[in-house]
Amino acid sequence: MSTLAIDKAGPSRKVKYGSMSRDRAWALRWSYFFLVLFAIFFLTPPIYMLITSLKSSAEISAATNPWWVFHPTLSNYVELLTSNQFLRFFWNSSIVSLAVVLVTMLISVPAAFALARMKFWGSTTLATGVFLTYLIPDSLLFIPLFKMLAMVQDLTGITLLNRWYVLLFIYPTLTVPFCTWIMIGYFASIPKELDEAALIDGASWLQTLTRIFIPVALPGLIAATIFAFTVSWAQFLYPLVFTTSVDQLVLPVGITTTLIKGDVFNWGQIMTGALLGAAPPLIIYAFLMDYYIAGLTAGATKG
Amino acid sequence: MAEVALRKVVKRYDDVEAVRGIDLDIADHEFIVLVGPSGCGKSTTLRMIAGLEDISDGDIMIGGDVVNDVPPKDRDIAMVFQNYALYPHMTVAENMSFGLRLKHYPKAEIKARVTEAARLLDITDLIDRKPKQLSGGQRQRVAMGRAIVRNPKVFLFDEPLSNLDAKLRVQMRIEIKKVHQKVRTTTVYVTHDQVEAMTLADRVVVMNKGRIEQIGTPNELYHKPATRFVAGFIGSPAMNFIPCRLEDVGGRLQIRLTDRIAFPLPPARAARYNALPRTDKLLLGLRPEHLTESHAHLEPGVETFDTVLDVTEPMGMETLVYFGLEGTPICGRVNPNAGAKDGAPMRLAMDLNNMHLLNEATGVVL
Numbered sequence: 001m002s003t004l005a006i007d008k009a010g011p012s013r014k015v016k017y018g019s020m021s022r023d024r025a026w027a028l029r030w031s032y033f034f035l036v037l038f039a040i041f042f043l044t045p046p047i048y049m050l051i052t053s054l055k056s057s058a059e060i061s062a063a064t065n066p067w068w069v070f071h072p073t074l075s076n077y078v079e080l081l082t083s084n085q086f087l088r089f090f091w092n093s094s095i096v097s098l099a100v101v102l103v104t105m106l107i108s109v110p111a112a113f114a115l116a117r118m119k120f121w122g123s124t125t126l127a128t129g130v131f132l133t134y135l136i137p138d139s140l141l142f143i144p145l146f147k148m149l150a151m152v153q154d155l156t157g158i159t160l161l162n163r164w165y166v167l168l169f170i171y172p173t174l175t176v177p178f179c180t181w182i183m184i185g186y187f188a189s190i191p192k193e194l195d196e197a198a199l200i201d202g203a204s205w206l207q208t209l210t211r212i213f214i215p216v217a218l219p220g221l222i223a224a225t226i227f228a229f230t231v232s233w234a235q236f237l238y239p240l241v242f243t244t245s246v247d248q249l250v251l252p253v254g255i256t257t258t259l260i261k262g263d264v265f266n267w268g269q270i271m272t273g274a275l276l277g278a279a280p281p282l283i284i285y286a287f288l289m290d291y292y293i294a295g296l297t298a299g300a301t302k303g
Numbered sequence: 304m305a306e307v308a309l310r311k312v313v314k315r316y317d318d319v320e321a322v323r324g325i326d327l328d329i330a331d332h333e334f335i336v337l338v339g340p341s342g343c344g345k346s347t348t349l350r351m352i353a354g355l356e357d358i359s360d361g362d363i364m365i366g367g368d369v370v371n372d373v374p375p376k377d378r379d380i381a382m383v384f385q386n387y388a389l390y391p392h393m394t395v396a397e398n399m400s401f402g403l404r405l406k407h408y409p410k411a412e413i414k415a416r417v418t419e420a421a422r423l424l425d426i427t428d429l430i431d432r433k434p435k436q437l438s439g440g441q442r443q444r445v446a447m448g449r450a451i452v453r454n455p456k457v458f459l460f461d462e463p464l465s466n467l468d469a470k471l472r473v474q475m476r477i478e479i480k481k482v483h484q485k486v487r488t489t490t491v492y493v494t495h496d497q498v499e500a501m502t503l504a505d506r507v508v509v510m511n512k513g514r515i516e517q518i519g520t521p522n523e524l525y526h527k528p529a530t531r532f533v534a535g536f537i538g539s540p541a542m543n544f545i546p547c548r549l550e551d552v553g554g555r556l557q558i559r560l561t562d563r564i565a566f567p568l569p570p571a572r573a574a575r576y577n578a579l580p581r582t583d584k585l586l587l588g589l590r591p592e593h594l595t596e597s598h599a600h601l602e603p604g605v606e607t608f609d610t611v612l613d614v615t616e617p618m619g620m621e622t623l624v625y626f627g628l629e630g631t632p633i634c635g636r637v638n639p640n641a642g643a644k645d646g647a648p649m650r651l652a653m654d655l656n657n658m659h660l661l662n663e664a665t666g667v668v669l
Contacts, residue, residue: 193388196355201402201449202376211401215392 046278053077053272060267076272086273088247089254094280096167096250097232103168104175104228109221111176112183113209117195127184134177142241145170149242164248170238175231179224186220187213222288230281251277305366305456305489306331307352313360314347314513321347323513324361329491334483336492338500339510339536346461348510349493353459354378366456378457381450385462387442389434389449395421396430399448413452420451423482440471444478451486460492464499476502497537501525509533531666534588534659540623540634543594545587546663549579558587558655561629569604569656576660579669588659588668591623594635596643597650604656615643624649 052060054072064070080086114120115127146161149169153160160166190213198208214221239253246258255273259266307329314322322344329335337345350356352363354375362369370378381402389398396417403413421427424444434442443463450458463479464472480503483490494500500507501521509516509524509532517529528534534542547560556573559565568576579585597607616623617639624635624643635651637643660669 191386191388193384193386194390196353196375197382197384197388197390197449198401199355200353200375200380200382201453202405203401207405212390216390218392 046275049271049275052267053275055268057266057268076268077276080269080272080276085246085258086254089249089251090276092164092249092254093233093251093277096164096171097229099168100171100175100232101225101228103172104179105221105225107172108176108180108183108224109214110209112180112187113205113213115180116184116187118205127181130177131181134174134181138174138237141173142237145173145238146241161242162244162248164243164250166242167232167235167239167250170242171232171235174235175228178231179228182224182227183217183220186217190216226281226284226288229284233277233281306333307457307489307491308364309348309352309361310364311361312348312351312358312363314344314351314356315359321513322351325515327508327515327518329489331489332487334490334492334503334505335508336494336500336504336506337508337510338494338497339516341495342512343510344513345493345495345510349459349461349491352457352491353380353382379455380457380459381453381455382459382461383443383446383450383463385465387434387446387466389442389445391434394431394433395426395437395445395448398434398445399452401449402453416452416454417448420448423451423485424448424478439467440475443467443475447479447482451482454488456489458488458490458492460490460494462494463492464494464496472499479503498539501537507537509536511536528588528659528668530668531586531588531661534661534668538590540591540636542659543587543589543591543631543633544661545589545628545631545633547585547587548583549576549581549585551581558660560587564608564628566606566653566655572604572655572658572660576669579660584663585669586661586663588661589653590657591634591636593654593657594633595652595654596637596641597652601652602654602656605652605654607650607652609648609650611648612643612645615645624651 048067051067051069053076054069054074056071056073056075059069059071111130115123115130149160149166152158160169194212194216195208198212203211234252235250236252239250243249243253246254249257251273255270255277259270259273307327309325309327312322312325313320325344325348327335337348339345347356351358352365354370354373358371363371365378365380390401393401399417399420400413403416408416417430418427421430424447426441426444426448429437429441429445434445437445443466446463460479464475467475476499479492483503492499492503501524504521506518506520507524508518511532517524517533519527524533524537528537528542531544535544545560547558550557550559550565552565552567555567556577557565557567567573601607610626610628612624612626614625616625619639621636622639622641622643624637626633626635637649637651641649643649661667662669
């Protein structure tokens with residue numbers, strides 16, 4: 001995200017000539033070289049996906065140039081977007097991701113505020129602990145988590161496994177620690193005098209959080225939101241383990257389980273589904289980017 | 304508005320005592336300045352009055368009520384911070400009215416109070432701006448406006464001018480004084496700048512190492528310092544301290560500075576110091592303005608001596624001269640036309656009528 005900001009600012013500056021600017025010119029050349037390299041590296045797969053998604057199955061399997069579409073068709077898109085199954089995956093993914101974002105923010109914002117500002121016994125240790133939990137990979141966690149939820153299901157009689165809403169309990173184990181951690185960082189960067197001023201002005205802790213901290217740390221909040229959404233949207237292992245019925249699946253799992261039938265890969269639809277699945281995070285990024293870059297703390301104190 | 308009282312207030316951080324038992328009575332409408340070097344406990348004292356720090360021992364009273372366990376918002380105080388602490392996402396008007404809005408004041412009254420405070424501080428044009436669109440001085444005015452609209456019992460200022468440049472600081476100092484003359488709210492003001500303390504205060508509290516060294520009006524502190532610390536801290540350039548001892552010569556008390564230099568004390572001073580043991584190691588405290596160029600008609604009690612100047616600093620209305628007396632660096636203030644030059648000999652006059660005598664070991668002014 002920051003590279004984007006630099007790119008915008010870069011060309012508008014006037015370049016003066018001298019040894020400093022020669023250094024700068026070289027630095028710029030190297031920057032462009034690596035940025036272009038990166039762009040090629042990361043954009044090739046989506047472009048290949050786009051090309052493939054516009055081909056019919058016959059053309060995909062034909063021995064023609066794979067980088068060119070000779071008979072473009074939207075049939076893959078039409079088929080997927082009219083398939084109730086695919087729309088169901090999309091719907092499940094959206095509900096799960098949005099709900100997880102909501103749950104994550106409701107937990108991690110107050111948690112971060114408490115850890116960053118209300119100095120209580122063990123708060124620093126707790127803050128580190130929160131981050132450490134994030135470091136345990138999901139591939140280690142999924143079996144014990146499955147056992148735990150199975151036990152809860154047996155004890156309470158509430159069906160949890162193979163239901164999309166079980167993911168609302170599982171995903172936050174990934175999103176809450178990280179979001180709490182970044183929010184701690186943002187809250188800690190807010191000058192202490194700001195909450196003292198609010199305290200003297202008569203604000204309660206909750207009012208200080210909602211009326212001062214959240215608006216001031218909005219860029220951080222947006223970064224955390226983007227993160228939580230992206231993680232939830234792209235999560236593969238947990239939904240694969242916890243949901244099995246077709247009507248409970250989310251997009252990534254749905255595409256791979258329904259579009260690969262035995263050893264038959266429906267490449268055109270797989271690529272189309274993946275592209276359509278990648279669209280929502282992209283749109284959200286585009287929307288929130290400006291807010292994210294805008295520094296809102298400017299002017300609070302002297303610095 | 305209200306009086307503030309501190310009774311044996313102590314602040315301990317683990318093993319360290321930042322404030323060591325302070326007693327202070329601040330009258331209604333009074334402007335009190337806490338001054339001292341960094342780490343003297345002045346800010347901690349202010350924050351304890353604000354309720355931002357718990358007090359370890361003693362009592363703090365505002366308007367006669369003990370407020371030890373009263374949260375800041377219920378103490379009816381307003382505070383202005385060194386770094387302004389404006390809410391960056393709110394406009395000037397919103398910043399100023401935040402406290403009133405939290406207390407659900409009627410909209411009309413909020414508007415009236417904000418307008419009045421803005422007029423008082425001359426920031427009416429800025430009312431819809433965000434803090435980042437303001438200069439340092441304007442931000443400080445807004446911070447003061449935020450305090451004024453609350454109409455609190457006590458104003459607390461924590462080094463409010465330290466972030467401003469020298470010129471603006473002088474200007475804002477006058478603004479603060481004007482505002483206090485108009486609103487007359489009891490004020491506690493913390494600064495490390497003794498000029499700020501002297502110019503603003505009704506009474507100055509000089510603090511050092513967690514204790515109060517002396518409380519007094521600016522003039523009292525300047526002319527009758529109680530300790531070496533106060534004598535050296537108040538006034539710029541600082542008071543000179545010259546090692547000396549008393550001796551009796553021919554039935555008269557005289558003060559000996561070096562083997563060559565000794566002066567008879569003026570009668571009033573001689574009477575005052577006569578009872579002191581002659582063996583005590585003493586310090587002669589003399590402000591630079593009492594060390595001037597010599598001229599023909601000297602008053603009684605003014606004694607002359609010759610020295611060689613090390614450095615001179617022409618300030619325009621006066622010239623500061625620096626020289627050494629047996630290794631003790633000394634500063635004097637002479638007329639710019641007195642012909643003081645770097646490295647040149649000069650005859651100086653010492654006004655012993657305005658001298659202070661200190662015990663070197665205890666630092667007490669005798």
